[in-house]
Amino acid sequence: MRVFYPPPASRKVFAAAHVAAVAGPRGEPVIDWESTLRFREHLWAHGFGVAEAMDTAQRGMGLSWEQARELIARTAARAAKTGRLDALACGAGTDQLTDGEPHPLPAIIDAFAEQVAFVQESGAQVILMASRALAASARGPRDYLEVYGELIKQAERPVILHWLGEAFDPALAGYWGGGGFGAAAATVLELIDRSGGQVGGVKLSVLDEGHERWLRRRLPSGVRLYTGDDFNYASLIRGDANGSHSDALLGAFAAITVPAAAALAALDRGDLAGYDAAMEPTIPLSRLIFEPPTYHYKAGVAFLAWLNGLQPQFVMLGGLERQRPAAHLVRVYELAAAAGALTEPELAAERVNEMLARSARAGPV
Secondary structure, X not given: OOOOOOOOOOOOEEEEOOOOEEEOOOOOEEEOHHHHHHHXXXXXXXXXXXXXXXXXXXXXXXXXXXXXXXXXXXXXHHHHHHOOHHHEEEEEOOOOOOOOOOOOHHHHHHHHHHHHHHHHHHOOEEEEOOOHHHHHXXXXXXXXXXXXXXXXXXXXXXXXXEEEOOOOOHHHOOHHHOOHHHHHHHHHHHHHHHOOOOEEEEEEEOOOHHHHHHHHHHOOOOOEXXXXXXXXXXXXXXXXXXXXOXXXXXXXXXXXXXXXXHHHHHHHOOOHHHHHHHHOOHHHHHHHHOOOOHHHHHXXXXXXXXXOOOOOOOXXXXXXXXXXXXXXXXXXXXXXXXXXXXXXXXXXXXXXXXHHHHHHHHOOO
């Protein structure tokens, strides 16, 4: 029997959702809209907010801005229909601009502003995504403050800042102006201080528990630290003895939805032992899914959605499902079973055997 959960009361949590795909008429991957939206309903039913059109949805790795626009519009319409628009935040970035070359700051602001306006028109909260164009063009912290400052002025309600480390995207090395974590954090804190209350949170994905705790202690009251640490989320969400904790915006939640929902429900009850019992077994699974090269984690998320019957094929835009070998995926299956992350165990076993049979026919992996 499946158990569904209300949104957690003690933590604010978003799952960054992937895009389901199927093989098109000529074999090319195309978006499976029915499965993609059903997956969002699966997340909402387990109490998670949905972080839409983020890197988990293959922004910059197969999903164009035109497709992201449609994805945001479709998800927002489904959220409004089901009364979950308050549980939707969407990524606004600059992927209209060509990667790998510098752009003038006004062009970067215009690209960001177009996407911010579209997200706001959809009724969703804005997540200001880390921008490859800005990383390639900025000359230092002042440029980041100028670009983000202008965008925050356009925000109709507080935004979430998206700080994505280079493990997730090597093109983002030196984000916020370089100089190491402390210097980057100083820029972020200055930006928040200047924002007049228009920054509601920071989504931090640098895979360093110590850095996250350090920044969390320095955020102003009312600004949430959303952990994006897919290695150390369990302890960061659980929190410290003094009550300090992280909220969460995680791609991992799209893979560990059921046990994570149970853990968060236990946390609401004050049952720390129950939280640990549900969440701790998910850590080896998440660390495997996000192992280097970390940006290929999306394959593990889509693979588990397929095993759980949430999409009919293990297909990704751009053929990215091929970026993880069969041996890695078998281990994902094994750890998912141990973590309680398989909702359809018999179907999952059938599909793993199906994948292995295809791999055997194709030759050594």
